[in-house]
Structure formats: structure tokens, C-alpha cells
Amino acid sequence: MRHVRCFLTIARCGSMTAAAREMNSSQPAVSRSLAELEKLVGQPLFERGGRGLTLTEAGERLRRHLDPAVSQMEEGVRLAGGTAAVPRVSVGMLPNVARTLAMRSSVMFKEDAPDVDLELHWANVSELIVRLNRGEIDMLLGRLLSLEHMDGVSFEHLYPENIVFAVHHTHPFAARPDDVTLSEVGAELVVVPLAGTIIRRELDKFMTARGLARFRRQIETVSFEFTRSFLRETPSVAAIPLGAIRHELAEGELVKLGLSGEELVGSVGISFRSGRALSPEAARFAEVVRVVARDYA
Known part of the structure; x- marks a missing residue:
């Protein structure tokens, strides 16, 4: 069980040092436990790189089996001890x-x-x-x-849900939302999802299909709270999932522009x-x- 907990902790933390800290152990002890488990399995479970430890294919397969098994064992111990959790x-x-x-x-x-x-x-x-x-x-x-x-x-x-382009109701675009072009949006400061996120990939496909690599002036974030506040304070445009601004659209605080495309539908x-x-x-x-x-x- 020690080897299993050590393996899962390293997988979650991504480094020996962080795993040792979480387990209240030493790094040599954690490293030794991992080496013993890898010897038992017969192949490496992690790849060592500049960004820390990442699971190998064998490590990922092992993690998928051990994660739910450990959770079930912990629940079984609670049940056996008469301390079953509240539903x-x-x-x-x-x-x-x-x-x-x-x-x-x-x-x-x-x-x-x-x-x-x-x-x-x-x-x-x-x-x-x-x-x-x-x-x-x-x-x-x-x-x-x-x-x-x-x-x-x-x-x-x-x-289905669209990624939409939106502005504050005081923005000049709000007076003609259906006529605003992507080129006009490109001249503004635009808040977009952070690179690597699902919604950013959808936005990038939309942009690429229309011959644009990126907006000239943009802020990247995954905080929709920041995006909503930023729209209130600055004359900017945001590309954001509809679900994140439904309330503001319904209340008239924000206005949705007419730009759309199948790439923006998730x-x-x-x-x-x-x-x-x-x-x-x-x-x-x-x-x-x-x-x-x-x-x-």
C-alpha cells in the first residue's frame, strides 16, 4: 500500500520533492519506493524532464486502475469501522x-x-x-x-453553446451589434481565453478560417469574473462562452455582437x-x- 500511495502522490504532484512534502516523508524515501514499484512492474512509470515527472503510458494505465481502487478501499475501511460518511x-x-x-x-x-x-x-x-x-x-x-x-x-x-463576442452597453459597437465586422473587432483591445484551453482552440479555428492569426491587442485569461469586470471598466471586446454572460446579456449590461461561426459552437x-x-x-x-x-x- 505504501508503494501505491507513493505512486499516486507523485502522479498528482508531478515531482519527488512535492510528493515527499505532501506525504511528510523524505525525497530519498519516496524515490526508493518508486524504484521498488517500477522494478515490480518491470518498466518505468514516469518520464523525467525539465518540467518535472510525467506519467509514461504504463504509468497512466496503472494510475487509471489504482485511483478508483484506492478510493473504494478507503470507503470500505470507513464502512467496516462504522463511520460511513453522510451521503x-x-x-x-x-x-x-x-x-x-x-x-x-x-x-x-x-x-x-x-x-x-x-x-x-x-x-x-x-x-x-x-x-x-x-x-x-x-x-x-x-x-x-x-x-x-x-x-x-x-x-x-x-x-450546444456558442463562444460569443460581447461589449459593454456603453461601447460604440453596442449601437450596431449586427453590423460589426471581425476586422473592426481586431482594431480593439480583445479579451480571449487562455492558450491551450478548449474554448481558445475553438476561437483559434474561427480566426484561422477567416485569415487571422491573432488579435493585435489582446489579453488572455480563463477568469470570466475578470472578463466581465474588464468589459465594465474599459472600451474592449471579449470572446467568451455564452453561459458566462447570460445574466449580463439578459439585464442589458452587455451586448452580444453578431459575429458567429460553426467553429465557435461547442x-x-x-x-x-x-x-x-x-x-x-x-x-x-x-x-x-x-x-x-x-x-x-
Whole structure:
């Protein structure tokens, strides 16, 4: 068990030093445990590089099997000791659904199941996928994940969602939203998703198809709270998922421009760990999500 916990901690932390710190151990001890496990497996489990330790293909296969197994063992120990936890549903959410699908589903679920604890986790996609694989979260709400994150993950489509271009209602573009061209947007300061994110890749495809590599003046961020505040304070344009600004559009604070394209349409849904059954409480939450999603379809 020591070797298993050591391996999973290194995989999560990405370095021997960080893993040793988390385990309250020494780096030589952690390194020794990993070496013993790799000898037992018969091949390396990590690649050593300038950016730390990354799982090899063998290491990734091992992690996918050990993560849920360890979670089940820990739950079994709690049950055997008579300390079973209160029924709990743990959900990961991406920023585009935090104020809409996740929020409304949470309200409806707690009204229906007040005695079930509900945990909502907000982190980057890679961290949420690690938690999903480990069984720490039951499902993930948000846009369809990129291919590198879909191994061992199943996705249930709920509704399509556009990336939209938006401005504050005081911006000159707000007076003629349907007539604004991409060239005009390109002359403005534009807030775009951070490089490497799912929505940035969709935006890049849209731009490339129209002969543009990037905006001349741009700010990159994954914080939609920053983007909304920035639009209020500056005469700028934002490329942002519709779900992140539904409230502001409905209230007239922000105005959506008429620019659109099939490259900007993504799928919003629920990501599950393939082959892992949901608890009755988690299945109940998933059904609530499906009901709420109908309003956005």
C-alpha cells in the first residue's frame, strides 16, 4: 500500500520533492519506493524532464486502475469501522456553467435531497480529470473535453453553446451589434481565453478560417469574473462562452455582437468516468442536471 500511495502522490504532484512534502516523508524515501514499484512492474512509470515527472503510458494505465481502487478501499475501511460518511455528491464544474447549469441544478437538487451533502469543485481541466479518475468527484459539468482528456471518460451531450463576442452597453459597437465586422473587432483591445484551453482552440479555428492569426491587442485569461469586470471598466471586446454572460446579456449590461461561426459552437454536457457506476445520490443529481439543461437546449 505504501508503494501505491507513493505512486499516486507523485502522479498528482508531478515531482519527488512535492510528493515527499505532501506525504511528510523524505525525497530519498519516496524515490526508493518508486524504484521498488517500477522494478515490480518491470518498466518505468514516469518520464523525467525539465518540467518535472510525467506519467509514461504504463504509468497512466496503472494510475487509471489504482485511483478508483484506492478510493473504494478507503470507503470500505470507513464502512467496516462504522463511520460511513453522510451521503454525498461531488461535482466538478467548468467556468462556463458555474453561474447557470451548475447553480440551478444545485438549487433544485438541494430542494429535492436536503440531507445529501453536495460538493462543487472548481479547478483547471487537468486537475478535475485527475479527481474524476480517482473517484473524488462523481461527474464533471462543462464543455466537451479535448481528446487528450477523454481517455477513460464518457461524455453525455446536453446542449450546444456558442463562444460569443460581447461589449459593454456603453461601447460604440453596442449601437450596431449586427453590423460589426471581425476586422473592426481586431482594431480593439480583445479579451480571449487562455492558450491551450478548449474554448481558445475553438476561437483559434474561427480566426484561422477567416485569415487571422491573432488579435493585435489582446489579453488572455480563463477568469470570466475578470472578463466581465474588464468589459465594465474599459472600451474592449471579449470572446467568451455564452453561459458566462447570460445574466449580463439578459439585464442589458452587455451586448452580444453578431459575429458567429460553426467553429465557435461547442457541446456542453456531463463527463463521467467510463465503467464506474454512480451512487443513487449522484445519479439523482445527474437527472436534475438533465432537466435543468432543457432550458438551454
